Amino acid sequence: MAQLIPEPYRIKSVEPIRLTTPEERKTILAAAGYNLFSVRSEDVYIDLLTDSGTSAMSDAQWAGLMGGDEAYACCRNYYSLQESISDIFGFPYFLPTHQGRAAEKVLFAAMVKPGDVVPSNTHFDTTRANVEAAGAQAVDLVIAEGLQPTSHHPFKGNMDVERLLQLIEQVGAQRVPLAMLTITNNSGGGQPVSLANIRAVKEALAPHGIPLFIDACRYAENTYFIQQREPGYSGKTTWEIAREIFSHADGCTMSGKKDGLVNIGGFLAMNSQKVYQRASQLLILWEGFVTYGGLAGRDLEAMARGLREALDERYLVHRIGQVRYLAERLLEAGVPIVEPPGGHAVYLDARRFLPHLPQAELPGQVLVVHLYLQGGIRAVEIGSVMFARKDETTGGWKYPELELVRLAIPRRVYTQTHLDYVADVLIELYEKREQLHGLRYTYEPPFLRHFTARFEPL
Ligand code: P61
Numbered sequence: 414m415a416q417l418i419p420e421p422y423r424i425k426s427v428e429p430i431r432l433t434t435p436e437e438r439k440t441i442l443a444a445a446g447y448n449l450f451s452v453r454s455e456d457v458y459i460d461l462l463t464d465s466g467t468s469a470m471s472d473a474q475w476a477g478l479m480g481g482d483e484a485y486a487c488c489r490n491y492y493s494l495q496e497s498i499s500d501i502f503g504f505p506y507f508l509p510t511h512q513g514r515a516a517e518k519v520l521f522a523a524m525v526k527p528g529d530v531v532p533s534n535t536h537f538d539t540t541r542a543n544v545e546a547a548g549a550q551a552v553d554l555v556i557a558e559g560l561q562p563t564s565h566h567p568f569k570g571n572m573d574v575e576r577l578l579q580l581i582e583q584v585g586a587q588r589v590p591l592a593m594l595t596i597t598n599n600s601g602g603g604q605p606v607s608l609a610n611i612r613a614v615k616e617a618l619a620p621h622g623i624p625l626f627i628d629a630c631r632y633a634e635n636t637y638f639i640q641q642r643e644p645g646y647s648g649k650t651t652w653e654i655a656r657e658i659f660s661h662a663d664g665c666t667m668s669g670k671k672d673g674l675v676n677i678g679g680f681l682a683m684n685s686q687k688v689y690q691r692a693s694q695l696l697i698l699w700e701g702f703v704t705y706g707g708l709a710g711r712d713l714e715a716m717a718r719g720l721r722e723a724l725d726e727r728y729l730v731h732r733i734g735q736v737r738y739l740a741e742r743l744l745e746a747g748v749p750i751v752e753p754p755g756g757h758a759v760y761l762d763a764r765r766f767l768p769h770l771p772q773a774e775l776p777g778q779v780l781v782v783h784l785y786l787q788g789g790i791r792a793v794e795i796g797s798v799m800f801a802r803k804d805e806t807t808g809g810w811k812y813p814e815l816e817l818v819r820l821a822i823p824r825r826v827y828t829q830t831h832l833d834y835v836a837d838v839l840i841e842l843y844e845k846r847e848q849l850h851g852l853r854y855t856y857e858p859p860f861l862r863h864f865t866a867r868f869e870p871l
Pocket residue numbers: 462463464465512513514515537538539540595599628630668669670679
């Protein structure tokens with residue numbers, strides 16, 4: 414039986430949600446061209462599109478909003494955020510940004526030049542895009558187990574240090590201005606990175622003078638996995654583990670929309686004063702003055718408080734427990750998922766779920782469509798719609814290895830009953846999987862296809 418962990422909070426503000434009828438959903442989907450990005454949020458019952466910016470804030474965070482100091486320069490909330498960043502991450506310099514990708518844009522523009530190479534375990538898509546926008550090449554070096562949906566390696570987000578060393582030797586250290594580690598590894602299924610791996614990556618980089626930056630979006634979830642799974646860490650607090658993680662890094666980028674427990678916000682932090690000074694100029698150009706970086710004072714305060722709350726172990730036990738609970742219920746019923754589940758989402762393996770559908774018939778998107786039709790649930794396809802590429806010479810398609818559907822769980826938003834509902838709907842769908850048919854494109858935009866493509870049933 415899946416283990417049940419009661420919510421470590423009670424609810425004092427509610428937002429009504431409505432389950433539409435199956436007939437309504439049919440009409441809504443057809444009008445949206447079978448693309449869930451075009452369905453109104455009001456018409457979704459359980460929204461698992463993303464865990465980004467969808468958290469419920471605590472009463473302390475809402476109270477903090479009222480303490481927003483909206484002065485242009487040096488508002489008090491900047492100092493409050495400085496204290497949180499210093500306590501958790503330990504970096505002496507930081508710049509607020511409106512979200513994670515703005516921190517990435519500033520970082521790479523400040524540190525990377527055309528022709529450079531930036532290795533990572535796996536670059537998230539905005540990170541990769543910002544590396545490439547700076548004229549550099551983004552290289553993914555996750556360990557082999559990280560790409561195997563059924564491997565039970567405890568730290569499937571780890572970087573392959575051997576391949577990192579080979580890369581540095583091959584291109585020359587002068588062409589590697591920094592390396593990144595994404596914790597947890599979102600594009601690899603939300604899998605954690607171990608402290609041993611972080612240490613080993615740092616040791617590989619240090620002799621070459623290459624700084625290590627951490628994409629820290631889900632840092633708190635990663636600390637919990639280290640505490641639970643890594644030998645020697647079960648007696649350490651998540652705070653101690655966080656300090657140890659970042660003591661090996663030279664800086665970090667952060668989207669506060671994940672483990673900052675806010676609806677908007679982010680930052681870039683670092684040890685180097687020189688990098689800080691260069692980045693400050695770009696921040697002022699693109700985001701705003703160095704003490705607000707595109708956010709209101711109140712947003713800075715909510716993030717300062719959320720960053721601390723995310724390390725609360727009672728919260729983390731429940732949070733990671735919710736994701737595991739959903740995964741276990743699905744596994745008990747034989748529904749194929751990426752194992753073990755990550756920190757923020759359960760990933761369905763659409764190729765094993767719908768083996769009768771070739772990738773050309775978009776099995777991931779078919780699952781997304783039927784999850785909505787069946788139960789008003791919104792998920793996101795991470796497969797051929799997002800990643801298949803047309804070969805310019807042959808005109809044929811090159812399909813990605815993995816055909817996944819992500820069920821991302823917003824933080825502190827849904828209850829046990831909601832998750833049971835999601836599991837019930839999915840299990841019902843699995844039982845009638847042979848009746849599901851493929852989809853084809855009716856509109857295919859030239860890039861970032863998944864956001865605006867339209868489809869029809871075959
Ligand atoms: C998500 F489909 N993630 O998972 P920003 N690093 C990492 C992230 O997970 C991340 C960012 C940086 C999102 C939102 C999202 O095409 C997409 O604050 C590990 O969103 O700028 C964001 O942080 C960027 C989903 C973003 C997408 C872009 O759902």
